[in-house]
Amino acid sequence: MSLDKRKQAFINLGHFLNQFNSNGIVKKENVLHNDLFFDAFKMQIKRAEEYNSWFTQNNVLFALESWTNALHHQNIYEWLKDYTIAKDSSKTIAIIMAGNIPLVGFHDFLCVAITGNKVLAKLSSNDKYFIPLIAKYLEYIEPSFKGKFMFTEEKLQDFDGVIATGSNNTARYFDYYFGKHPHIIRQSRNAVAVLDGTETHEQLEALSDDIFRYYGLGCRSISKIFVPEDYDFDKLFKAVYKHKDILKYTKYVNNYDYNKAVYLMSLFDMKENGFLMIKEDTSYASPIATLFYESYTDLEILKEKLNNDSDKIQCISTELNIADSVKLGQTQAPKLWNYADNVDTVKFLLEL
Structure with a gap:
């Protein structure tokens, strides 16, 4: 699968997610596979707070709206223009996701998928429904993604690199178990x-x-x-x-x-x-x-x-002149190139 196909798949995902935003949920015409996925997403948004009481509808819709904006074609092309990304990779990347806010692990998922690698994800019990649903949508958008997304609750094995996010305590655990593998291990910030x-x-x-x-x-x-x-x-x-x-x-x-x-x-x-x-x-x-x-x-x-x-x-x-700062009110709208902990995830993946 070419990089252009992967880009277009995520752009189409952004079009789909645009139906779910802070102003409400509105079904739109000419959205790919809406007949299969719109009602499923709507139901998942409604039920999210039942699974995790911090995931109110307002917070879930804000997260989806943020990703809608991030997945605009201009943002994706601007993000990737300085990287040299080949076709599909044979590498499998284990992602251990946090669950403190809705879709917090999606950027890692995106980085692994857009670079042509395989995703092997261990989801947080606090946020384990949205990303598998998104993965299934991507497989319908671009069938070449089939076999690229794996989710497990078992012990992680047979991977080439690790991206793990957690607290300061779990970061020490991650370092103990995954330190011998190429890794990005994040802790509390x-x-x-x-x-x-x-x-x-x-x-x-x-x-x-x-x-x-x-x-x-x-x-x-x-x-x-x-x-x-x-x-x-x-x-x-x-x-x-x-x-x-x-x-x-x-x-x-x-x-x-x-x-x-x-x-x-x-x-x-x-x-x-x-x-x-x-x-x-x-x-x-x-x-x-x-x-x-x-x-x-x-x-x-x-x-x-x-x-x-x-x-x-x-x-x-x-609002002051401080390097690498953002304006007041903009911390919750990071760009695709604003990497967590200032570690370039795409660069890490391309250098494996």
């Missing part, structure tokens, strides 16, 4: 924002979207902010108020109540508005319903700190 106090209300509202999207469970969810000394947190609290309806979600509220009780019993100083706590802390990973903050006095010194801590940071969001 978090997204941060850098503010200077001049941000507009609209910019802070955009920041709040990246705080609350996926309930803060994504590695690109803002878990910590850096602010100047004497920063006015009232401006931030006013901006996040748009997400007050999160209080309707019982599981989030339970986490909020639990973490608040822990902080109060531990006599920690924190600020809160009834659905978000802001606590001063040097850590990067904050609990659900909590945003950590740290003050700075010199932006250049802060830039050096962020550079030194790059192995803990997935991305930086700011």
